[in-house]
Every structure is written in structure tokens, then in C-alpha cells.
Amino acid sequence: MGSDLFTARLKRAQAATAEAGLDALLITPGPDLRYLTGYVAKPLERLTCLVLPADADPVLIVPFLERAAAEAAGVGELGLEIADWQETDDPIALVRQLLPASTKVYGLDDHMWAEKVLRLRAGIPGVEQALAGGVLRELRIRKTxxxxxxxxxxxxxxxxxxxxxxxxxxxxxxxxxxxxxxxxxxxxxxxxxxxxxxxxxxxxxxxxxxxxxxxxxxxxxxxxxxxxxxxxxxxxxxxxxxxxxxxxxxxxxxxxxxxxxxxxxxxxxxxxxxxxxxxxxxxxxxxxxxxxxxxxxxxxxxxxxxxxxxxxxxxxxxxxxxxxxxxxxxxxxxxxxxxxxxxxxxxxxxxxxxxxxxxxxxxxxxxxxx
Known part of the structure; x- marks a missing residue:
């Protein structure tokens, strides 16, 4: 499955996000991230997260030491920006920075670890969280x-x-x-x-x-x-x-x-x-x-x-x-x-x-x- 397929999936996901009334999706390692990007990311305590705004360019946040793996997986071929963070950085602050300023509600992938859900909630106050599953379900349920x-x-x-x-x-x-x-x-x-x-x-x-x-x-x-x-x-x-x-x-x-x-x-x-x-x-x-x-x-x-x-x-x-x-x-x-x-x-x-x-x-x- 080539890069054109994943690029098309990202665009469809953005359109579906807007249609669902969400401002963005946040997708951590798991089947949804692989479906959208082809990247089989390791689920680690360090945050890897696809920030997918409904009406802005998506960005993949990765720990610096995982950047080479993301690039080897072909993420760059999708025209997808990779933003890395160092051990002493706050990755939640990076997520907050990449979300559109007007964000009122974002969707979280259904498999996100509770620890990350709560850190996002605390680090991005005043913004509502919802599940992204309903959006991605409609894309994944009908196989190409x-x-x-x-x-x-x-x-x-x-x-x-x-x-x-x-x-x-x-x-x-x-x-x-x-x-x-x-x-x-x-x-x-x-x-x-x-x-x-x-x-x-x-x-x-x-x-x-x-x-x-x-x-x-x-x-x-x-x-x-x-x-x-x-x-x-x-x-x-x-x-x-x-x-x-x-x-x-x-x-x-x-x-x-x-x-x-x-x-x-x-x-x-x-x-x-x-x-x-x-x-x-x-x-x-x-x-x-x-x-x-x-x-x-x-x-x-x-x-x-x-x-x-x-x-x-x-x-x-x-x-x-x-x-x-x-x-x-x-x-x-x-x-x-x-x-x-x-x-x-x-x-x-x-x-x-x-x-x-x-x-x-x-x-x-x-x-x-x-």
C-alpha cells in the first residue's frame, strides 16, 4: 500500500473530523495511527501523537530517539511534518502549540492510554475531549x-x-x-x-x-x-x-x-x-x-x-x-x-x-x- 493511499486516508479523516464537529484528532500508537500513516509506532511512556486538525496540516509528534524509525516507515513521503521532542521537553505543550488556537473539542483515539488522556486534559485546559472512534470507524468499516x-x-x-x-x-x-x-x-x-x-x-x-x-x-x-x-x-x-x-x-x-x-x-x-x-x-x-x-x-x-x-x-x-x-x-x-x-x-x-x-x-x- 503506497503513500498515495495514506495521504488520501489523512484527507478523508480530516473531512470526517470536520463533519463530526471536532476541531482535531489526536492519535497515539495503535491501529488507527497505522491505518492513517502506515507507521507501526511503539507504544511507549514517551508520547508519540498524530495531531490531525480538521482544517490545517497534520503533524506527527515523536520522541527524538524515535524520529529515525518514523522516517524509515515512510512518514515523510506522505508530506507529513515530523516534530520531535527531547527528553527534557514537555510533549503536551507541543500538542497544545500544534492544535489550532480556536480548538474547542478534540477527539482521542479509542486505545489511548488513560495516563496520556489525563495529561492532555490537564495540559490543555478549557478544551473538551471526545472519542475519535466514531470518526475513524466510518472510514475503516468499509474496506477498499x-x-x-x-x-x-x-x-x-x-x-x-x-x-x-x-x-x-x-x-x-x-x-x-x-x-x-x-x-x-x-x-x-x-x-x-x-x-x-x-x-x-x-x-x-x-x-x-x-x-x-x-x-x-x-x-x-x-x-x-x-x-x-x-x-x-x-x-x-x-x-x-x-x-x-x-x-x-x-x-x-x-x-x-x-x-x-x-x-x-x-x-x-x-x-x-x-x-x-x-x-x-x-x-x-x-x-x-x-x-x-x-x-x-x-x-x-x-x-x-x-x-x-x-x-x-x-x-x-x-x-x-x-x-x-x-x-x-x-x-x-x-x-x-x-x-x-x-x-x-x-x-x-x-x-x-x-x-x-x-x-x-x-x-x-x-x-x-x-
Whole structure:
């Protein structure tokens, strides 16, 4: 993604800031700063902050010792001024100086550390603080063709990891041992880091946010494998498949088929103009009608992009209408406490005519040697 893309994003953000009635945005290290500038800044006690006025040139404030990193990241190619500060300087005073004199309210990125929020409040008195998330959300929620391709690349990379699960998942190994192998493969197959690894075997599969443990995988265990990472381009992957190590019990087989029907129906329901909550309802209706509704205990999905969880959220009560470019997970699950569980998750992008799955590994139950 070239400098022209980030320059355009900065201009769009300025226009959106003015439209929202804010005089400026203050953006510290995190996904919003990377989205706007391409700079993956370190979150430090020293202040790094993009000052983005609605009607004046933006400036990136950095500690002097981080200036070289900002320049190496290509910030200067955006025509973006870099203002550095020394150890004995007051960076909050520099922010105050760079804000337009007429500033009455500025927006703070949603991930800003509370310590910096309070220092800005004390150092810039008489000016109202607001959240910038509502402004940037509208820019980030609809992915451009370049972003959709980045999500496809991330999806293909995590697909390649799932395609190798049989190398590691077998009886006698612990979840943690399997998880370490998966983590290595996430990086080897195209990510710069693994963001999370869930290997939930047997009863641990009934906990949707289980991590890994020292539990030894047993013959006949269903195993929920939910994994994801971040690529060099800064976009996230997230995919869940459920495996059986040997033949599982009949009850698991029965509800896995229900889950597969629900997940496929929800994916097929994606198209522009459909409310987010309707996708949740489609999946939940299938599971409830089959008698497992009480065991589907979380929302159907979450948005994804430069963050693993972002807008839009696929959940009851969210009446937001799907639009082309919106990207999100569809991941219904059924969890029987103390016994086992299952989840199937794909990332789906809303297109002009429907939905495109970026995860293409089989969704049917894969039975590995037990």
C-alpha cells in the first residue's frame, strides 16, 4: 500500500473530523495511527501523537530517539511534518502549540492510554475531549479493494496452517505442545506474529475462549482450533475449525451437522442491505430449532481488519445495514459444558451481490487418526 493511499486516508479523516464537529484528532500508537500513516509506532511512556486538525496540516509528534524509525516507515513521503521532542521537553505543550488556537473539542483515539488522556486534559485546559472512534470507524468499516486483498492474503495464510493440523494434532500430545507447533506455522505461513491460539480438546472445547493447557489429548476427543495472526500488511486472520481425533461420540456428530448448517446458512445470507442482527438470527434459528439454542452462548461474529475485533458486530440488536466492503467473522458455536464443543468460523466480506468467504478450508468435520 503506497503513500498515495495514506495521504488520501489523512484527507478523508480530516473531512470526517470536520463533519463530526471536532476541531482535531489526536492519535497515539495503535491501529488507527497505522491505518492513517502506515507507521507501526511503539507504544511507549514517551508520547508519540498524530495531531490531525480538521482544517490545517497534520503533524506527527515523536520522541527524538524515535524520529529515525518514523522516517524509515515512510512518514515523510506522505508530506507529513515530523516534530520531535527531547527528553527534557514537555510533549503536551507541543500538542497544545500544534492544535489550532480556536480548538474547542478534540477527539482521542479509542486505545489511548488513560495516563496520556489525563495529561492532555490537564495540559490543555478549557478544551473538551471526545472519542475519535466514531470518526475513524466510518472510514475503516468499509474496506477498499486493497484492504480486501490484504484480508484474502491473511485468510489464505491461516488456511495453510489449518491444512497442516494433522501434522501436530494426535492423542498423547498436550494442547500446549500442539499450540506451540501451530504458533510456529502461523509465522512460517505468512504472518509476522501469532495473535492467539486456542486448542480446546474434549471438555475444554466447551469454553469458547479457552487458550491451551497441559491437558493430554485423548482418542475420540473433539478439538476446537481457533487461530489467527497479523500479516506484514497489518491485516488480521481469524479462522476456527473443529477436528475429531478418532471417532467422536454420536451426540457430537449430531450437533456438528446442525452447526455446519447454521454457519453455511449465515454465510449465504450475507448481502448488502441486510441488518447485522439478521445474520445472527439466521445462524441462531437453525441451532435453536434443533434444540441446541441454549448452548450457542456468544454473538455470531465481529468485524476484522487491522484489528482482530472491530466494527461491525454480528449480534442481536445491531441494526446496522451491511454494505460492500464490510468484513466480519461468521462463527456460530455449540458448547456442551463438561463434555465438548464445536465452532466453525470464516471471515466474510460483503460484496455488491452477496458475501465472499476468504477462508476456504473444508468446513465439514475432519476426523484425524486416533
Amino acid at each position: 479493494p486493497e484492504e480486501v486483498q490484504a484480508l484474502r492474503d491473511a485468510g489464505a495464510a491461516i488456511d495453510r496452517v489449518h491444512a497442516r493440523i494433522a501434522e501436530w494434532l494426535r492423542p498423547g500430545r498436550t494442547e500446549a505442545e500442539v499450540g506451540r507447533d501451530i504458533g510456529d506455522a502461523i509465522v512460517a505461513e505468512g504472518h509476522v506474529r501469532a495473535d492467539f491460539i486456542i486448542v480446546g480438546s474434549g471438555p475444554n472445547g466447551a469454553s469458547p475462549h479457552h487458550d491451551v493447557s497441559d491437558r493430554v489429548i485423548q482418542p475420540g476427543d473433539p478439538v476446537v482450533v481457533d487461530i489467527g495472526g497479523t500479516t506484514e500488511a497489518g491485516y488480521c486472520s481469524d479462522e476456527t475449525r473443529t477436528y475429531a481425533v478418532g471417532e467422536p461420540d454420536a451426540e457430537f456428530r449430531r450437533y456438528y451437522e446442525v452447526l455446519l448448517e447454521a454457519q453455511m446458512a449465515a454465510c449465504d445470507a450475507v448481502r448488502p442491505g441486510v441488518e447485522c442482527q439478521e445474520i445472527d438470527r439466521v445462524a441462531r434459528r437453525v441451532i435453536t430449532d434443533a434444540g441446541y439454542g441454549e448452548y450457542f452462548i456468544h454473538r455470531t461474529g465481529h468485524g476484522i481488519g487491522m484489528e482482530g475485533h472491530e466494527h461491525p458486530y454480528i449480534v442481536e440488536g445491531n441494526t446496522e445495514v451491511l454494505e460492500p466492503g464490510m468484513a466480519f467473522s461468521i462463527e456460530p458455536g455449540i458448547y456442551l459444558p463438561g463434555r465438548h464443543g464445536a465452532r466453525i468460523e470464516d471471515i466474510v466480506v460483503c460484496t455488491d451481490t452477496g458475501g465472499e468467504r476468504v477462508n476456504l478450508t473444508p468446513r465439514e468435520l475432519i476426523v484425524l487418526p486416533g
